[in-house]
Amino acid sequence: MIRNLLLASAATLGLATAAAAQDPTEACFVYVGPIGDGGWTYQHHQGALAVKETYGDKVNVRWQESVPEGADSERVITQMALSGCDIIFTTSFGYMDPTNAVAAKFPKVKFEHATGYKREHSNVSSYNSRFYEGRAVVGHIAGRMTKTNKIGYIASFPIPEVIMGINSYYNHAKAVNPDVELVVTWVYTWFDPAKEADAARAMLDQGVDMITAHTDSTAPLAEIAKEGGSAFGFGQASDMSAFATNDDGSMGPRITSIIDDWSPYYVKRVGQLMDGTYEQIDSWGGMPEGEVVIGPMTDAIPADVQAEAQGMIEAITAGEYHPFTGPMFNQAGEQFLADGETIEDGPLLGMNFYVQGITAEIPN
Amino acid sequence: MDLSAIDPALLVAALMVSATPILLAALGEMVVERAGVLNLGVEGMMIIGAVTGFIVGFNTEVPALGFVAAAFASALLALAFGLLTQVLLSNQVATGLGLTLVGLGLSALLGKPYEGMKAPTLSQIDFGPLSDLPFLGPVLFGHDPVVYLSLLLVLVVWYVIKHTRVGLILRAVGENHDAAHALGYKVVRIRLAAIAFGGSLAGLGGAYLSLVRLPQWTEGMTAGAGWIALAIVVFASWRAGRVLIGAYLFGGLTVLQLNLQAAGVTIGVQYLSMAPYLITILVLVLITSGKGRGSHAAPASLGRAFQQSR
Amino acid sequence: MVRLEKRLNPNRTVAMLTPLLAVLLTMLAGGIMFALLGNDPFEAIRVIFWDPLFAEPFASYSRPQLLVKAGPLILIAIGLSIGFRAGIWNIGAEGQYIMGAICGAAAGLAFYPSESPLIFPLMVLFGGLGGWAWAMIPAVLKVRFGTNEILVSLMLVYVAENILAMVSTGVLRNPEGMGFPGSRNLGHWDAASNPELIEGTGMHWGVALSLVVVIATYVMMTRHIRGFHVRLAGEAPRAARFAGVNPTRIVIFCLGLAGALAGLAGLFEVSGPAGQITIDFASGYGFTAIIVAFLGRLHPVGILLAGLLMALTYIGGELAQLLLGVPAAAIQLFQGMLLFFLLAMDVFTNYRVRFGTTKVTA
Structure with a gap:
């Protein structure tokens, strides 16, 4: 019970002061398949783990797997924003519209959508890989x-x-x-x-x-x-x-x-968020960036x-x-x-x- | 377009391998339904078989043990369904769907440590020079033991249901459980046995996927095969021989459409991918609208709960 | 010896108490599972059942979301339950849901970018028709040729999924979507969108309709001759024929109604919470609704409650994943257990358990 109160209040605080210096940065990931798919989602999760590895205690990494596209994803992304995530990576094309819809309601949270093209709000970036x-x-x-x-x-x-x-x-x-x-x-x-x-x-x-x-x-x-x-x-x-x-x-x-390999991008973006150099971008990296x-x-x-x-x-x-x-x-x-x-x-x-x-x- | 690129012998050989998991699962479900029980949880039992077979095959490095363990594990899961539906008289449709949820969830948890690993697989039986025969070689003498086991099982199930006392009792229980009960047969026990048998065959089918067909474990890897097995049972109008035809037809259509694509046939790929389902419906309509409709009827007590002291 | 004795009338008190007992048992078994997975079981159970309803900052968002998630489930399950009562096994609601969404969305998109107020009603009409027509295939085949509707309706789910992939990469693809699959977002087009009717309640037209349908079905099944015929056809088919019930009509009525309701659920989903037709639009509502129908014991009010409970486990399960790192598979298993316990408890509603060494006549 006490932990719940702490958690809930931490979440509310997180909302109010998005990136208070001493709090760990909350990086959250929405996956379309199970982590064990051995392919697409597995690789995104490796990227998420690389973020944790790089920044240690300064970052908290959370995720949710097998999130259906459409209405369910909008709810999951909203719940993430409510729970105090500072940056949310949505890792499937079908999350494009839901990501933008939630971004409108949480201007202080950063959103990163993979493989899409819509950036309707200043807190939405998109990224893709030159497969x-x-x-x-x-x-x-x-x-x-x-x-x-x-x-x-x-x-x-x-x-x-x-x-x-x-x-x-x-x-x-x-x-x-x-x-x-x-x-x-x-x-x-x-x-x-x-x-x-x-x-x-x-x-x-x-x-x-x-x-x-x-x-x-x-x-x-x-x-x-x-x-x-x-x-x-x-x-x-x-x-x-x-x-x-x-x-x-x-x-x-x-x-x-x-x-x-999504790690270079994830590590870079979370790092930028922590040191205050984060900006909205449309990234399409490939071999030069180490993403392919x-x-x-x-x-x-x-x-x-x-x-x-x-x-x-x-x-x-x-x-x-x-x-x-x-x-x-x-x-x-x-x-x-x-x-x-x-x-x-x-x-x-x-x-x-x-x-x-x-x-x-x-x-x- | 180059249809000559399709070798009929290889096509038949490929469809036999491709259809074996659904053949095994459908054969088991057919026996269950013959006993008057509708178990919609085939997908769940298959995937439990797949994960158990893989885990045991991987750790013992003996694929055969994996198959045995898969049959046991899925039979056990099927008995949970049996307990609920036969003893506690729960609704069979909903319990079957629940079984699928449980199977998918449980298998994913059990299989976590085995993702991305390779299991030892069964090799083809060595038939010597027979394998080199034109056409018959690849079709009849180029497979692993489980393909032959599945064909043997079709024969055994056909014989037992049609020509033995056990089969007679099974059918009696499925057609009219009250009459069977009045004759002194233990309806619940017979049904539980049928459910366990159906589970074990579904388990073998799943293990065939994880140990031979693909050989690997991935979460959700059955990807709907259990549902197709269910369809085949109805398609086969509850006959063992027709289960074989149904499974091979279904597997064959999938393999054929991919072969046609690979040969460069450009008529709507999307129509080809839905063709197996449409043709199944068509064949079903043809057989039900033909002569002797009565002989295609479902077991009369299918899906109905049996309660002893009525 | 333990034996079961059928109750003449299902016991009401027991009927109310058993679901609670089932939920408690699920918490116990689920708690053990969570503990084995290395989570605090009390915390996990609380996050699933309590937090979505009462713990801020989630509750004020997830309470309305319960309605959004439960709405289509209830709408589809009600339609299915009427057929199940009559012994008609439509397990292809997923396909009818998809076709309703496609037809409804297509009817609207044909008039893009008109802002006519007639667009949305037209979409609703075509959504219902699409689901109805898809359900008419197994209905007509059953009536005309005696073809088994379980198989046909299930096969048509796969066909519908293929059609969905086809239209989202083909005719319905957003011309301004740079070649990506998926239709225009109906939520961004006022004439075609199905927004919340009252801000912050989750109540959209589909949820409203599902509540209306719950009441209408209750009235029909208990007060109306059609409901009586449906029940008679299911419970005593021969008696039904003597009573002048036309079996053909029952099949057409039940499958048609279920199809239309599933189609409407699809349309309200695509024009509301989902927003667009995409390859992955179908999310299993049609199959989950079968579970909801039986959990609700095929009774309209039961289905209403079962739909809400199912929605709660989805939303609570999502929170448990997010906050505690519980794997998605564990949530699936948890839902399966809940279902099993609820079904197992059914026995006490319909049967009396007798202990003692009674002579069983067999």
């Missing part, structure tokens, strides 16, 4: 390594983030292997291990030997493992290093991975390909190379990037067409 930079690297590796010239992409929903990933993956494979053919299967889910495995199986049975997934589970990698080393895949969101070697010590299906990381490459990748991939990573990290650099054409053959021109963030964020060479059509 397509990672797709470029694995596309290059896939194009160089495929023996059947068929590479696969397990796609979730036809939204710009997925479509730009597909384009980036395909373009960089084709650049090094003009004969490469892309196979896309839409599973219409972010998380259904059995269906993801079925999708991988369908591709493998049709001769696809390099697969990247835009879904959360490790099931596609486990399915690829059954091919006994004739097909490979990539870790998605987290490193998935368990699949780097098989139980018998042979080379596993995961030859590298695209890791979403290519996991350790295994020796299944030939040394020269590893070196090329490393070179591309360094070029992107140094800002010398943009994966969407012209000339580029859409499927109808119309040019949308002139020679040497790099794409603007706006059109990239809204990308809803395939590039030239992909034979499939986008659903709808």
